Amino acid sequence: MTYLICSDVDGALMVNHTMLTPNTHQTLKQVIAQGHQVYLVSGRMLPLARQAANNIDPAVKVIAADGATYEQGNNLVNAHLTNKQLKTIYQITLSNHCRVYFFETNRIYYTGDKVPYEAAATQAHMNLPAELSTMPLIGPEFLTNLGDHITNAIVYGEPTNLALVRQLLVDLTNLNLTSADHHLEVVPAHIDRATALAAIQRVTGIDRAHTIVFGSTLDDLGMFKLADHSVAMGNANLALKQAATDVTLANDQDGIAVFLQDFFNLNENRAHG
Incomplete structure (x- = not known):
């Protein structure tokens, strides 16, 4: 039976947001070769x-x-923010001295004078994908043509300002909001990682008994509820570990590889290979 294996990228799969260890890479290639979907x-x-x-x-x-x-088969499924929601996010963000990135599939519209991800890519010695483009957002009138094209937004600012932005968005919209110290993630209402996973399970016919989810933060908790095999990384927060069916090693200790090698008896297969 095919398994559906889902892993958070930052904190579970990647070390320091950019590095995939050779052991984890090899192990994922093995499970893919066995016909499992990652x-x-x-x-x-x-x-x-x-x-x-x-x-x-x-x-x-x-x-x-x-x-x-x-991604679902060869198709791409998107949820979108409306024109009204874009305008509300923009106005609240700027009036509270924050900046915002609006995301299309391959383009970022941004406020402020920092080109998104350029400095981070340089620091990590990485090239940004060629298909990714950026465009400064000059004013709110520009948003008129972006409704039903923007999938999500991220607001950046000081924690006190972000708290004000969050509260105003809660009061004025029904958007799905996720907070961190220096940013606020905004996606359409009733959309999150778990809704995407549930849709993929329905289309593929892979049930929860054959779903494995690796996570490191509470963003992954909803997916844990859809999988009989919910695996918290050793570096995950305590609440996620308590909700997991299993806890593996930290991401910098090949936690995903260790779990999958044991679950699918990969070390035994290597020995006989």
Whole structure:
């Protein structure tokens, strides 16, 4: 029976957001060769998530933008923010001294003077995907043509300002919001990583008994509820570990590889290979 194997990228699969260990890489290639389906799950936009997937194997598929974009067979499924929601996010963000990135499938519209991800890519000695483009957002009137094209947004700012932005968005919208110290992730209502996983399970016919999810943060908790094999990384927070069926080693100790090698008896297969 085919298994559906889903892994968070940052914190579970990758070390320091960029490095995939050779052991984990080899192990994922083995399970793919056995016919299992691997999905990478990330808040990253599609080209960045796809770049990480291609570094493993072209057969790896992605759930990107925290569930607002995902690959299903040869198709791409997107959820979108409306014109009204875009305008509200823009106005609240700027009035509270924050900046915002709006994401299309392959393009980022941004406020402020920093080109998105350029500095981070340089620091990590990485090239951004060729299909990714950026465009400064000059004013709110530009948003008129972007409704039903933008999948998600990220607001950046100081924690106190972000708290104000979050509260106003809660009061004025029904958007799905996820907070961190210096950013706020915004996706359409009733959309998250778990809704994407549930849709993939329905289409593929792979049930929860044959679903394995690796996670490191509470963003992955919803997916854990859809899998009989929910695996928290050794570096995951305590609440996620308590919700997991299994806890493996940390991401920098090949936690995913160790679990999969044991689960699928891969070390035994290597010995007989």
